[in-house]
Amino acid sequence: MLLWRLARHALNLLAIVLLGGFISATLVRLAPGFDVDEQQLDPHLSAASIQALRDARLRDRNIFRFYLHSLQRAAHGDLGTSLSLRQPVRTLIRERGPLTLRLVALGLALAWAMALALALSAARLRIGAYDALTTFISGTLLCIPAAVLALLSVLWNLPGSLAIALIVFPRVYRYTRNLLAKAYSLPHIVTARAKGLGEGRILLWHAIPVVGPQLLAVAGVSVSMAVGAAIPVEALCGLAGIGQLAWQAALARDLPLLVNLTVLVTLVTLLANSGADVIGHMLRSQEA
């Protein structure tokens, strides 16, 4: 059963990446200015050189041929060359990936720690004022654009990972709080509490098994949120990661680089979601 689920996820992933890659290649091909190369305006180039440049562009006119060509190169590890930075995309990703990975991982860990701590305390204490205060904090953070939180983190010299945490935290907190509040009102947990079972045991033995699989699903989605948050945080905090690279590529209309980054990020978020789904399935089947 688990193997079947894994295979289904892998097939799904492959189909989405291929389809996404095709759509991306189509967008690059159809984007205004694709057929034009700045080099063609160089007065130092001879007519033959300019013709050669035009011929090179003509080869990629057919969308399907362009996609197959891109796919073949990608299969050999060649992701193309950035138009604005004049460097192989693969090198750029290898150089900048680790920073984004560290930033996102730390941001996620902080966001989850804050969300779980506040949601658990709100569910356990059940004090109206405390619940209102935590809801107010998360609600306010939810209403501030991610880029403004990044700017404020620069202003107050806060680390980029904290900015990512503050962007992800309110979304995670909302779900976690609602899930825990619902779990704590379940009849068997109310009975356990009435019989005098300790709060720690109620949480570990009764609440976590109920909300665990759903929290895992939220964890998968939170990866996507954190990766998205990396763009404004890295761009505005001056951190040389994948997010900043994507922003620079967008400003320079460096489509080959941007499309490769988008496909990579899609792959990461899909893997995170599939991983969360498979672990959730394992937990559920173990419980059954």
Add this chain to the structure above:
Amino acid sequence: MSVWRALACAVLLAVISVSLAAQWLAPQGYAKQYREATEAAPSRAHWLGTDEIGRDRFARVLYGTRVSLLLAPAAALLSTLLAALIGGLAGYLGGAWARLAMATTDLFLSLPWLFLLITARALMPLNVSPLVSVLVTFSLLGILGWTTAARVLCASAASLARSDFVLQARASGVPGVRLFWIHVMPNLKPVLYAQFWISIPVFILSEANLGILGLGVAEPMPSWGSLLRELEGLVSVGEAPWKLVPLALLVVVVTSFQLLLSKQEEVAV
């Protein structure tokens, strides 16, 4: 209606009314430069001071609020209509159509929203007139923001398509197209309204993010996103607190929408 919801409604109405009266409250317009008073502090002539090239900040906030508050609902309307058409039809037709629509929504939803937005925005020419940049930015939000709503609408339409009254209408010989427009779509209205309202604050925040990153509305046209770019040059919050007015306004408006939405979200899921 709760007190908070009534308050949120009043705040939104007040902000929209004031922004609509921009040409009377700030007749000088958003682009006029007072070269003798650049980076000026608030005064009787300039209630919120001026920016680095001497434009009246109060006028820019009013006109920017108008752009963001009028076009975010327009983008929400576009995305809701697309969601109704794609999700509603897919749910009603079922089978391969529903699977295809859901696979497409999965593809869109697997992309982080901001990545998708900046990629799509980069595909459009960046060096365009301010009016075109406004249209491009908000159209993109509308065209790319339909997926979540389509998923909800697909599920609602599928459940309606299996309901007794639709089965009875079909058995009575009502043609498919008429069945969809007369019997299914009107019953999707509450979900459509909810999705429309939910999309507005999402689009306001997205435009703000794009604007701060320099990928939104082009100068000199103001929007909340372009107004918030000013925060980039801030050395400390206490240095020029009036520069935070657009942020405060945005937070108040989005909070008001969130307060109004608490009821809508129950319908949407």
